Amino acid sequence: MSLDTNFPADAVEFCPHPNAFDILVCGTYKLETAGIPIVTNPAPVESPQRRRGQCLVLQLDNSSTSGFNHIQSIDLPAVLDMKWSHRSASLSPMLGIADSEGSITLHELQTDEKLLKQVDSIRCTSKDTLCLSLDWSNRRTGGIDLGSLVVSLSNGSLCLLSSSETGLSLVNSWHAHDFEPWVAAWNYWNTNVIYSGGDDLKLRVWDIRQGFSQSILTNKRFDAGITSIQSHPHLENLIAVGSYDNTVRLFDTRKLLTPMIQVDVGGGAWRVKWHPSWGRKEDLLVACMHEGVKVIHFDFNDLNSQGQVVRHFREHKSMAYGIDWSFDSSHLQNTVIGSCSFYDHVFYLWSG
Numbered sequence: 351m352s353l354d355t356n357f358p359a360d361a362v363e364f365c366p367h368p369n370a371f372d373i374l375v376c377g378t379y380k381l382e383t384a385g386i387p388i389v390t391n392p393a394p395v396e397s398p399q400r401r402r403g404q405c406l407v408l409q410l411d412n413s414s415t416s417g418f419n420h421i422q423s424i425d426l427p428a429v430l431d432m433k434w435s436h437r438s439a440s441l442s443p444m445l446g447i448a449d450s451e452g453s454i455t456l457h458e459l460q461t462d463e464k465l466l467k468q469v470d471s472i473r474c475t476s477k478d479t480l481c482l483s484l485d486w487s488n489r490r491t492g493g494i495d496l497g498s499l500v501v502s503l504s505n506g507s508l509c510l511l512s513s514s515e516t517g518l519s520l521v522n523s524w525h526a527h528d529f530e531p532w533v534a535a536w537n538y539w540n541t542n543v544i545y546s547g548g549d550d551l552k553l554r555v556w557d558i559r560q561g562f563s564q565s566i567l568t569n570k571r572f573d574a575g576i577t578s579i580q581s582h583p584h585l586e587n588l589i590a591v592g593s594y595d596n597t598v599r600l601f602d603t604r605k606l607l608t609p610m611i612q613v614d615v616g617g618g619a620w621r622v623k624w625h626p627s628w629g630r631k632e633d634l635l636v637a638c639m640h641e642g643v644k645v646i647h648f649d650f651n652d653l654n655s656q657g658q659v660v661r662h663f664r665e666h667k668s669m670a671y672g673i674d675w676s677f678d679s680s681h682l683q684n685t686v687i688g689s690c691s692f693y694d695h696v697f698y699l700w701s702g
Contacts, residue, residue: 357379360429362689365445374407375405382401403427424457432484475523486499498511500536502546502548508544526562528548537581548576554569577592588603615646622636627682634657639671
């Protein structure tokens, strides 16, 4: 079950709101130069070039032959990352989008029509700098506010945004990495702590209470750029870190210099996503670039276990970048999964 996304695709996110488990979004990125479209890896390149993108809104539909319907397309600068806020189910779902012109836009899902409406926008940096990733702080805490956002920028900086009734505001921005920081992520169990990683081969830890003149810890023991980080939503003191070196490492956050477990996934681990349900807390979804998408099962009772591939989705003929699990736990052992790939501009819906 697939969709031609028209532009190259690089991000997939399922809505976590109980009234919108059937909604997901797919982000796209197309580079154009001198009026001639050029497809390239989603990385910063020299101007003058124009980057266009879309946020595609999809709705699951078992009666459809494809399993879903494409219900909306939103034109934007190129989309590099997207995340839903995990705020209270009494409020409408809210999606944050990181784009190629230095901005974060907020889009509220109208739950009756199941359509997104832009409600806010904030520029984090100059228009020629890309917002590479974003993460909300409220994955575990919920609440009535949106939470805070951390955003990584192609100029090597991170920026911290806060939310209020009047919208997003910039709290701070600081130089964090010598090359592109592909990812910035919260510790969902301690939202004073931010992790970041990038092409300078460094995993850094920041404490927002101690200022941003220097990180509180730096791990320099990587052989290639760090591409993805996610704090475990169900297990404290555990993060997954993906790298271009084809390896996913699991770290105890109290011992961040040495991984507990590491597994070779066969391709660069562009995205890592823990399963959202407690019943499958040992399962990690990995976008392995040229190696497709894999579900890795870990046995946390046996730390000598290096992780087992229990599902390998091989349909992608190009770099697999975007992945996510559905938050609907009604079919826990066969969860709906969305994934997308870049050069062949295709989205797939499958399960694992």
